[in-house]
Amino acid sequence: MKQNFWVFLIIWIGLPNLAIAQTDTTDLMGLLGNNEETEYATATFKTTRLLNGHSIENQAAGVLDFRINHRFGNLNGGTYEWFGLDQANVKLGLDYGVLPWLMVGLGHTNVDKTYDGFIKAKILRQSTGKKNMPISMTYVTSSAVTTLKWTNPNRNNYISSRYSYTHQLLIARKFSNATSIQIMPTLVHRNLVDSLKYKNDVLVIGIGGRQKLTKRMSINAEYYYVLPNQINKIYDNSLSLGLDIETGGHVFQLSCTNSRGMTDPQFLTQTQGKWTKGAIRFGFNISRVFTLRDRK
Amino acid sequence: MKIKLISILFASIFTISSAFTLKLDGSDKYMTKNGKVFFFSHTDMEDIKAENNKVASVLDSKTGKLQIEILIKSFVFKKALMEEHFNENYMESTKYPKSKFDGKIDDIKAIDFSKDGTYKSTVSGNLTIKDKTNAVKTNATFTIKDGKLNGKTVFKIKLADYNVEIPAVVKDKI
Numbered sequence: 001m002k003q004n005f006w007v008f009l010i011i012w013i014g015l016p017n018l019a020i021a022q023t024d025t026t027d028l029m030g031l032l033g034n035n036e037e038t039e040y041a042t043a044t045f046k047t048t049r050l051l052n053g054h055s056i057e058n059q060a061a062g063v064l065d066f067r068i069n070h071r072f073g074n075l076n077g078g079t080y081e082w083f084g085l086d087q088a089n090v091k092l093g094l095d096y097g098v099l100p101w102l103m104v105g106l107g108h109t110n111v112d113k114t115y116d117g118f119i120k121a122k123i124l125r126q127s128t129g130k131k132n133m134p135i136s137m138t139y140v141t142s143s144a145v146t147t148l149k150w151t152n153p154n155r156n157n158y159i160s161s162r163y164s165y166t167h168q169l170l171i172a173r174k175f176s177n178a179t180s181i182q183i184m185p186t187l188v189h190r191n192l193v194d195s196l197k198y199k200n201d202v203l204v205i206g207i208g209g210r211q212k213l214t215k216r217m218s219i220n221a222e223y224y225y226v227l228p229n230q231i232n233k234i235y236d237n238s239l240s241l242g243l244d245i246e247t248g249g250h251v252f253q254l255s256c257t258n259s260r261g262m263t264d265p266q267f268l269t270q271t272q273g274k275w276t277k278g279a280i281r282f283g284f285n286i287s288r289v290f291t292l293r294d295r296k
Numbered sequence: 297m298k299i300k301l302i303s304i305l306f307a308s309i310f311t312i313s314s315a316f317t318l319k320l321d322g323s324d325k326y327m328t329k330n331g332k333v334f335f336f337s338h339t340d341m342e343d344i345k346a347e348n349n350k351v352a353s354v355l356d357s358k359t360g361k362l363q364i365e366i367l368i369k370s371f372v373f374k375k376a377l378m379e380e381h382f383n384e385n386y387m388e389s390t391k392y393p394k395s396k397f398d399g400k401i402d403d404i405k406a407i408d409f410s411k412d413g414t415y416k417s418t419v420s421g422n423l424t425i426k427d428k429t430n431a432v433k434t435n436a437t438f439t440i441k442d443g444k445l446n447g448k449t450v451f452k453i454k455l456a457d458y459n460v461e462i463p464a465v466v467k468d469k470i
Contacts, residue, residue, distance in 0.1 A: 037367075042380060042383065042384075043380050043383075043384050060377070063376060063377070177388075177390050215385045215388075216463070248381075291374075291375045291377070294375070295375070295376065
């Protein structure tokens with residue numbers, strides 16, 4: 001049996017103070033007065049993603065995050081598709097915290113052979129005390145490029161047609177130690193759309209949250225609502241439910257979602273399948289962090 | 297151990313000059329808001345270290361009564377994730393924001409506050425972490441220099457005594 005000791009080494013500095021008269025010695029702390037400090041909300045979410053989309057969390061400066069996202073096929077595929085387990089969609093990503101408020105990331109997924117990159121910057125931090133701020137706010141911008149061979153190579157294809165861009169404002173509040181809610185006004189710009197009937201700029205509003213079950217486990221939910229008359233009717237809104245499990249340097253996110261793609265424009269504007277019809281995909285995200293640069 | 301002079305100590309230049317009058321009045325409190333607490337845990341995997349320099353402490357030099365108050369969230373770790381886990385999972389610092397020591401310097405009579413020197417004495421009292429209070433006793437060293445008092449103590453603490461739960465998977469890492 002190994003004995004665990006935490007050692008507190010205490011050094012204190014004292015000095016005589018003129019302002020003090022003889023007072024009751026039972027509460028000496030009262031002599032120091034009340035110096036209120038700003039207390040920032042930390043760990044609003046366990047990791048930098050709610051499930052498919054971003055949460056307001058950033059990786060700390062100097063921390064590299066290796067992410068593996070995996071989605072199986074649809075649950076309603078029956079025994080022939082082994083309830084979706086015969087299919088696999090994968091996204092690999094590397095995120096890095098550059099500064100305490102700035103994070104960048106790169107990723108690649110087999111869905112439409114897409115590469116993506118993002119920049120994420122903190123704007124506001126929820127705090128109480130000297131500075132009072134009810135919410136945290138973050139801005140994320142990402143671009144994605146598909147590299148599939150052209151479906152119609154005989155026509156005039158432009159490289160710019162492969163690009164799409166996403167801008168998101170994430171607004172979150174940690175209501176209690178266990179409960180956090182986030183809303184995500186989102187704009188997706190697609191350089192090329194299927195028909196003139198559809199919009200190049202698509203407005204989406206997202207809502208998500210987490211509820212802790214234990215110190216190391218939480219339930220997450222994320223819903224993105226595409227405002228009407230913007231995209232092809234065959235597409236649905238993305239809804240994901242999941243379970244975060246944290247073990248030291250890893251965070252495992254188990255999820256059920258109707259989205260196949262894991263890159264911003266894919267789950268925001270190209271989700272196909274309704275939860276009510278059993279078009280649910282089981283999936284998981286694994287995050288492993290490496291501290292490359294120690295804090296001073 | 298070197299002690300950084302922080303803003304509050306500059307005020308001491310003013311107070312030291314007045315210290316004589318103070319003693320005549322019969323007041324004799326030593327205090328700081330910028331005391332330091334180091335946190336250290338050694339395991340086979342890695343050493344875990346943190347520093348907190350926002351520790352409040354008051355000593356009544358007449359009775360020897362000593363109080364120390366530590367804001368848990370002010371511990372700074374090298375690894376951000378360690379700091380998050382320390383606050384979120386182990387210390388639950390939102391629920392239990394402060395730890396306290398309330399006790400006394402047992403041999404206060406042996407310390408002559410009016411002249412420079414180093415003194416040893418035990419310190420005993422109640423240590424409260426996560427709302428669990430235990431009686432503790434430990435050795436301490438006190439140094440008087442230019443009217444300022446430096447104190448050093450080490451508390452060895454068993455996690456189980458203070459309600460800190462460690463899950464089996466990470467047992468050897470903490």
